Amino acid sequence: MSEPREDPVPIFGTWPRIYGAVVILALVVMAFAAFFSKYPF
Amino acid sequence: MSSLDWTVFLVYLIGIVGFGLWVGRGNLRIDDFFLAGREMRWWAVGLSVMATQISAITFIGTTGQGYNDGMRFLVMYFGLPFAMVVLCVTVVPFFYRARVFTAYEYLEKRFDGPTRTLTSLLFLCSRGLSVGVTLYAPSLVLSVILGWSENATILLMGGTTIVYVMYGGNKSVIWTDVVQMGIVWFGILLCLGIAVSHISESFGIRNALALAQATGRLEIMDTSPSLSKPYTLWSGLVGGLFLMLSYFGCDQSQVQRYLSGSSLTQSRLSLLFNAFLKVPMQFLILLTGVLVFVFYHFQAPPLLWNKVELARLERGAPPEDLARVRARFEAAHAARRTAAQAFGASRSPEATQAYLAAGADLTAARGEVVALVEKTTGKTYGDTNYIFPTYILNELPKGFVGLVIAVIFAAAMSTLSGEFNSLATATMVDFYKRFVRRDAGDAHDLLASRLFTAFWGLFACAIALQAGRLGSAIEVVNRFGSFFYGSILGVFALAILTPRASARGAFWGLILGMATVGVVAATTSVHFLWYNVVGTVAVLVYGLAITALWGVAKPQSS
CATH class of the missing domain: 1.10.287 (Helix Hairpins)
Incomplete structure (x- = not known):
C-alpha cells in the first residue's frame, strides 16, 4: 500500500499537543456555558 | 415576500447552481468525482463537514427548541470535540492510509466482503430514506409560512441540488458547502443581531437574559444521573460522544468529506476545525431562539405558529x-x-x-x-419548527427575509448535496463496481456515478413528495437510524481496536448489537442518546465472544 502525502504538523508541532489544545478548549467552552447559565443577569 | 426579497433569494439560487457547475468542471475519473481528486484543503473540507451536518431543520428547529425549551439542547454537542480527537487518533489514519472511497470498504480489508456489504446496505437504506425527510421537512415549513406549493418547493430545492452534484461531484459539493456555510453563519449572526436589537429597544438585553434565566431557559448543565431524562450533562458527554463518533466516523456522508483532504494532516485539521466551531455555533442558534422567546413577550404571538x-x-x-x-x-x-x-x-x-x-x-x-x-x-x-420562520417573515425588514429564506435553502442544499454524493459513492463502489461492472473504463464509471447521483436525488424527491402521506413511517425511519448507528461504530471499534476479532464476530456481532438496541428501545425508557453507547458496547461484547467461541481470524494487512 502506498503511503499518502504527509504535511508537517502545524501550529504546535506535534499532534498530541494539538489534541491537548482541543480538549482544553472544549473544557473552557463547557465552563463558559456553565458560567453563562448561572451568571446573575 | 417583497420583490427585493425575491431578488435576493433568486440571486442566491442561480448563483449557487452556477458556482457549483463552474467549480465542478474537469472530472475525468471517479477519484475526481467522489473524492475531489484528494486535493482539498482543511478549511474547505471542515466547512463542508459542518455544512453537511447542519440541515435546514437544524437551523429552524433548533431556534424553535431554544424558544420552547431553552439552551439545554447544547449538551448534545459537548461530546463532539472529544469525538473529533478520538477519530483523528483512530479511524482517520486507517481510512486515509487504506486509500478507500467508502468507510465500509475498509471493513472488507479488515474483515470480509459480507461485513462490508451489510454495513454499506444499512447506510444506503437509512440515509436513502432519511434524505427524503431532510428535503421534506423544510419544504413543508416554507410552504406553510410563505404559502408556496409544497411540491414545487421540494422540486426546486432537490432539483437544483441534483443539477450541480450530478455534474461536479464532490468538488461541487465541497465548494458550494463552503459558500453555503458562509451564508448560514452570516444568517445566524444577522438573526441574532436583529433579535438583540429588537430586545434592546423594548426591554434591554440584560433584562431579557434575566427573564430567560427565571424561566430556566438558560439552564445548560443538568447533572441528573437519570438515563431517561433528555439532554443531561452525562447523556451529552457520553451519549453525545458515541453519537458523534458514529456519525463522523462511520457515516459515509461525513467520511467522504474528509477523505477528500490532500493529506492526512488536512483531513485531521478539517475535523478539529469542527471541534472548535460547532458548540459556539449551536450556542448562538439556541440563544437566538431564547431571545425570540423574550421578544414575543412584548409582541403578540399568533394563536398557533402554523x-x-x-x-x-x-x-x-x-x-x-x-x-x-x-x-x-x-x-x-x-x-x-x-x-x-x-x-x-x-x-x-x-x-x-x-x-x-x-x-x-x-x-x-x-x-x-x-x-x-x-x-x-x-x-x-406540534409547531416548534414554525416559530422562527414566522418571526423572520413578520419581523425582519425587506430584503432580509429573502436572505434568511436563502439561508434556509443553503442549509438544506448543503446537507442534500453531501448525501446525494455519498449515496452514489456507496452504490457505485460498494455494489456496482464489485458485483456488476468491475473493470469498466473511466468514462463508463463516471457516467454510472452521475446516474447514481441522479437516481438518489430523484429518490429523495419521490420520498419527500410522498412524506405527508407516509406519516408515522417517517418516524419509524428516523428511529431505525438510531438503532444501528452505535452498532456500526461497534464494528469499526472491533476492526481498529481489537486486531484478533474475526469476520464472523463482526458480522454477527453487528446483527445482535442492533437487536439489543431494539430490545432496549422497546422495553425501557432510556433516552435515545444512550442507544449509541448500548449498540457499540453490545457489538464489542458479542463480537469478541463469537471470536473466542468460533476461533480467531488471520490478521489481515491494512
Whole structure:
C-alpha cells in the first residue's frame, strides 16, 4: 500500500499537543456555558 | 415576500447552481468525482463537514427548541470535540492510509466482503430514506409560512441540488458547502443581531437574559444521573460522544468529506476545525431562539405558529370555543407582558414569582388552544419548527427575509448535496463496481456515478413528495437510524481496536448489537442518546465472544 502525502504538523508541532489544545478548549467552552447559565443577569 | 426579497433569494439560487457547475468542471475519473481528486484543503473540507451536518431543520428547529425549551439542547454537542480527537487518533489514519472511497470498504480489508456489504446496505437504506425527510421537512415549513406549493418547493430545492452534484461531484459539493456555510453563519449572526436589537429597544438585553434565566431557559448543565431524562450533562458527554463518533466516523456522508483532504494532516485539521466551531455555533442558534422567546413577550404571538392549522381551526372549531380560547390566550399574554415589565423594573422575588405565575397561565392557555386543535383535527399538534420562520417573515425588514429564506435553502442544499454524493459513492463502489461492472473504463464509471447521483436525488424527491402521506413511517425511519448507528461504530471499534476479532464476530456481532438496541428501545425508557453507547458496547461484547467461541481470524494487512 502506498503511503499518502504527509504535511508537517502545524501550529504546535506535534499532534498530541494539538489534541491537548482541543480538549482544553472544549473544557473552557463547557465552563463558559456553565458560567453563562448561572451568571446573575 | 417583497420583490427585493425575491431578488435576493433568486440571486442566491442561480448563483449557487452556477458556482457549483463552474467549480465542478474537469472530472475525468471517479477519484475526481467522489473524492475531489484528494486535493482539498482543511478549511474547505471542515466547512463542508459542518455544512453537511447542519440541515435546514437544524437551523429552524433548533431556534424553535431554544424558544420552547431553552439552551439545554447544547449538551448534545459537548461530546463532539472529544469525538473529533478520538477519530483523528483512530479511524482517520486507517481510512486515509487504506486509500478507500467508502468507510465500509475498509471493513472488507479488515474483515470480509459480507461485513462490508451489510454495513454499506444499512447506510444506503437509512440515509436513502432519511434524505427524503431532510428535503421534506423544510419544504413543508416554507410552504406553510410563505404559502408556496409544497411540491414545487421540494422540486426546486432537490432539483437544483441534483443539477450541480450530478455534474461536479464532490468538488461541487465541497465548494458550494463552503459558500453555503458562509451564508448560514452570516444568517445566524444577522438573526441574532436583529433579535438583540429588537430586545434592546423594548426591554434591554440584560433584562431579557434575566427573564430567560427565571424561566430556566438558560439552564445548560443538568447533572441528573437519570438515563431517561433528555439532554443531561452525562447523556451529552457520553451519549453525545458515541453519537458523534458514529456519525463522523462511520457515516459515509461525513467520511467522504474528509477523505477528500490532500493529506492526512488536512483531513485531521478539517475535523478539529469542527471541534472548535460547532458548540459556539449551536450556542448562538439556541440563544437566538431564547431571545425570540423574550421578544414575543412584548409582541403578540399568533394563536398557533402554523398558520395553515390556524386557518383550519378557524374553519372547523365551534366559534364559541374558538372565541373563548382566543380571549383567554390574549388576556394571559397581556398579563405576562405586564408581569415581565414589572420583573424588569424591580427584579424582586415577588415580581419573579408573579412573572412565573403569569408565564404558567399563558402556557396553560396555549395548552387549551392546542387541545382544541387536536380535538378539531383528530391529530397531535406540534409547531416548534414554525416559530422562527414566522418571526423572520413578520419581523425582519425587506430584503432580509429573502436572505434568511436563502439561508434556509443553503442549509438544506448543503446537507442534500453531501448525501446525494455519498449515496452514489456507496452504490457505485460498494455494489456496482464489485458485483456488476468491475473493470469498466473511466468514462463508463463516471457516467454510472452521475446516474447514481441522479437516481438518489430523484429518490429523495419521490420520498419527500410522498412524506405527508407516509406519516408515522417517517418516524419509524428516523428511529431505525438510531438503532444501528452505535452498532456500526461497534464494528469499526472491533476492526481498529481489537486486531484478533474475526469476520464472523463482526458480522454477527453487528446483527445482535442492533437487536439489543431494539430490545432496549422497546422495553425501557432510556433516552435515545444512550442507544449509541448500548449498540457499540453490545457489538464489542458479542463480537469478541463469537471470536473466542468460533476461533480467531488471520490478521489481515491494512
